[in-house]
Amino acid sequence: MTKLLAKDLYELGDMPPLGEVPARMHAAVIRPERYGEPRQGFAMEVVDVPRVGRGQVLVYVMAAGINYNNVWASLGYPLDVVAARRKKGALENFHIGGSEGSGVVWAVGEGVTSVSVGDEVMLSGCNWDETASDIRMGADPMTSATQSAWGYEANFGSFAQYALVDDYQCHPKPANLSWEQAACFLLTGATAYRQLCGWAPHTVEPGDPVLIWGGAGGLGSMAIQITRIRGGIPVAVVSDDDRGKFCLNLGAKGYINRNEFSHWGRLPDTQDAAGMNEWMKGARAFGSRFWEILGERRAPKIVLEHTGQNTIPTSLYLCDTAGMVVICGGTTGYNADVDLRFLWMRQKRLQGSHFANIRQCRQVIELAAAGKLDPCLSWVGDFDETGLAHQLMYENKHPSGNMAVRVNARREA
Ligand SMILES: NC(=O)c1ccc[n+]([C@@H]2O[C@H](COP(=O)([O-])OP(=O)(O)OC[C@H]3O[C@@H](n4cnc5c(N)ncnc54)[C@H](OP(=O)(O)O)[C@@H]3O)[C@@H](O)[C@H]2O)c1
Secondary structure, three states: OOEEOOOOOOOOOOOOOOOEEOOEEEEEEEOHHHOOOHHHHEEEEEEEOOOOOOOEEEEEEEEEEEOOHHHHHHHOOOOOHHHHHHHOOOOOOOEEOOOOEEEEEEEEOOOOOOOOOOOEEEEOOEEOOOOOHHHHOOOOHHHOOOOEEEOOOEOOOOOEOEEEEEHHHEEEOOOOOOHHHHHHOHHHHHHHHHHHHOOOOOOOOOOOEEEEOOOOOHHHHHHHHHHHHOOOEEEEEEOOHHHHHHHHHHOOOEEEEHHHOOOOOOOOOOOOHHHHHHHHHHHHHHHHHHHHHHOOOOOOOEEEEOOHHHOHHHHHHHOOOOOEEEEOOOOOOOOOOOOHHHHHHOOOEEEEOOOOOHHHHHHHHHHHHOOOOOOOEEEEEOHHHHHHHHHHHHOOOOOOOEEEEEOOOOOOO
């Protein structure tokens, strides 16, 4: 049950007595009237602490991870998250993002037995209705019609002093991780894990070559390590040598600098023989570079995609016969051209993938707890730098790996 305090607002890091919930909180808020680049989209505000419903948990947030989805939320594109929620009956005209974080369980709703007030937890980024008929019939909850991305489609994410989650979104925080480390890698790590291990028979097995776009990014840094852990051979794509070296240190066999090629974007029309010829030259040269790194003429069994429009034609061309291109995003655009001849003649699979189920989240957390997976925390900012962190990401100027902001956690002396 929620107890109300006389003091209705606490400053960041000024911890109320355990379990006592103030009326208001500091939050990094996006509002429709500010939609645009993250530097303008986010603003520090004071808002009401959300009420805890049945099956829900209120978490005192210590640190929050930065992810691309709240770049999209700030832009108001491709989804106006506030309008979409209001259409479904939500009353708030603002968005508190943040799809992962770490903190302390502060209040639990009716029926919650899996966590208790005072537990130190990490938060995963999707929720669903556990009573939904598809889930009751045995569906992976990530494929349920009721599934939604917390801190993006669902409100009251981790960019606030208190976050509101469903109980199953709470995972025990490994003691070997700092608050900031625990906050930064679950979204990208579990997404990459599902992409690489969740789509049998296309799972990474020992000796399998894997091509990883954006190898130095959040997803990429996790994917390189997971591929190595599974005995696969990761080859990264990056845009400069510093990022390439970062990938090598994580275990990539080598890296391809995409700026050495220019065949990006949509495919020429199939009737345009000259254009198609030129495109094939670029794609073949890219493939030769892949072979050179691998030291043999083998194609990637799995291509880990999230870049979308600019890269999909190359991914599908390069992917091995009967291999899989697995995609979880479209940073460069959504009109991804598929030359169907490569798809059916070579019996390739183009698989959509979205975040991860609870088991996959736990598997990634266990890898980090065992010291096998480095969360790759590359940047920690203060809470009021939440917009700045997303702006760096939007401009692709952010440091390699994953980023976090301290919310209630204090800066190390
Ligand atoms: N569906 C899901 O559950 C899910 C989960 C996580 C992320 N995502 C999506 O996946 C995407 C990446 O997320 P992230 O956290 O890994 O972001 P990130 O840390 O910014 O990494 C993305 C990488 O993409 C590369 N990139 C940027 N522009 C590119 C281009 N034109 N061509 C090729 N590569 C390019 C960059 O590497 P270089 O410039 O070095 O090549 C960058 O490091 C986002 O769109 C995000 O929304 C989806």
